[in-house]
Amino acid sequence: MSAPESLLQSTAMALRNAYGGLTLAPLRGVVEPTDEAGAYAIQDINTRFWMTNGRKLVGRKIGLTAPAVQSQLGVDQPDFGALFEDMQIANGGLLDPGKCIQPKAEAEIAIVLAKDIPTAAPGLDEIAAATEYAIPAIEIVDSRIDDWKITFADTVADNGSSGFYVLGDARKPLDNLDLYSCGMVLEVNQSVASIGAGAACLGHPFNAVAWLASALARRGEFLKAGDLILTGALGPMVTLTPGDQIQVKIGGLGEVGFNYGEKS
DSSP: OOOOOOHHHHHHHHHGGGGGGBBBOOOOSOOTTTHHHHHHHHOOOOOOOOHTTTTTEEEEEEEEESSSHHHHHHHOEEEEEEEGGGGGGOOTEEEEEOSSSSSSEEEEEEEEEESSOOOOOOOOHHHHHHHEEEEEEEEEOSSSSSGHHHHOHHHHTTGGGEEEEEOSSSOSSSTOTTTOOOOOEEEEEEEEEEEEGGTTTTTHHHHHHHHHHHHHTTTTOOOOOTOOEEEEEEOOOEOOTTEEEEEETTTTTTTEEEESSSSO
């Protein structure tokens, strides 16, 4: 049974306030590690709050899709969070470390939909037909929970441990793209820090989109034309240190990067 509404509301407020830099203890007294309903209820409270206060929802981020990332965080199933327009960092741009708490970066494939996906269990062909283009992306995940000591419920309540994201400049139609076996290299300061492939994302990035469509359908929602979807990590996350330069290269999609603060 989920916690009382008043406790969900106060926990959502505490998570919002933690964006100022103070982390919270794990939410065990509010949501148990596998309390999916309670965790998404907290996330929904904050999504509605932010939208009411002027933030523009542009899509969804799918998390915990790569076995390597699940292993890193001790979580065994995917989740999703809300993507807002003001979370985007320009390709090649600067992310102020003062806006982060304990950030990590991961390479992903992002897609933008040209058509609605109104079904609960879309096939990969339906997802491909609805996709306008794919883009190389970096998600900068962060956590308002002490020392990343998260369970599934912690990360869901905390909007999927979201932070920021970066999109590449090249918008690639799916023709001649191989999103399954495409290789990924993430470099930190020109040194390889993480490698992976499209298949690391639930076996294919579109499997992640299908999972998201199903998860949303259970909540009476669906994917819409224009939605931006970060499909999930292609390899292990890397911890960021101020001054780091991050560059990601994905076969067939191109490059994307950002600077985490100025070089010292």
